Amino acid sequence: MNLMLKTVEVFSRRHRYDINPSKSSCIRVNPKSPDPSPDFILEGTCIPLDTSTTHIGVYRNTKCKVNTKNKIELGRCTAYWLMGAGFIGKNGLKQSVKAHLWSTFVVPRMLYTLEVLPYSQADLKALEAFQLKTLKQVQHLADRTYNVAALSLLGICLFELNYTKTHLICTTV
Structure with a gap:
């Protein structure tokens, strides 16, 4: 060293x-x-x-683990920053624009550094749960709405698929 x-x-x-x-x-x-x-x-x-x-x-x-709480907090802060653009309000943006904002700004900030740190399935489940809860809020859906409906109405993939796509892009380049 x-x-x-x-x-x-x-x-x-x-x-x-x-x-x-x-x-x-x-x-x-x-x-x-x-x-x-x-x-x-x-x-x-x-x-x-x-x-x-x-x-x-x-x-x-020293344990070299993903800090899931910080990742969720970063995603939440990014979503709140987008509120001024009509991200969550009823009289705000169209659903397709909200989906684009989510995919363009929030998901990449939450995915940053996940490709270099070891993670567990529990970490991905927590990030997925945050994504589903937030997307239901954005669309004004009830909490008991099916997860598939919340994702398919916006055309957004599961968080794990976004991570896998990012990981493949980083490792093949």
Whole structure:
């Protein structure tokens, strides 16, 4: 690891950009032994060992699991941001436009980083439940309406199919 940090240091000097060691952190993913790891040094400064960190919007911790609650909260916030455009109001947009907004803005934000983090079926079920509940609210349908009806009226796929499509696109390119 120190060799990799030394390579980063040399590369940053060569291409004239700075890496701030005080803003850098390191995590041990799935630590097998309780032994402390050696000190990682970048530009003469020791990088602290943390339990969680964020890099380019990707939240990682030592267990390297998807934080489903944060994903649902991000999707909810995105949907609320779209309310001003008539996303949920009765006198708002057409159903086809609402479906397009959902597929274009909300789903990609919730799918971001899922292709690089290990997930479980429970994670996908929670995201699917959020999608179904929100789509029923958007269409002013009762909670007991069939899930297939809520999806087919807007022409939206299941969340798991959207994830699979995104994952295939990322792995085949």
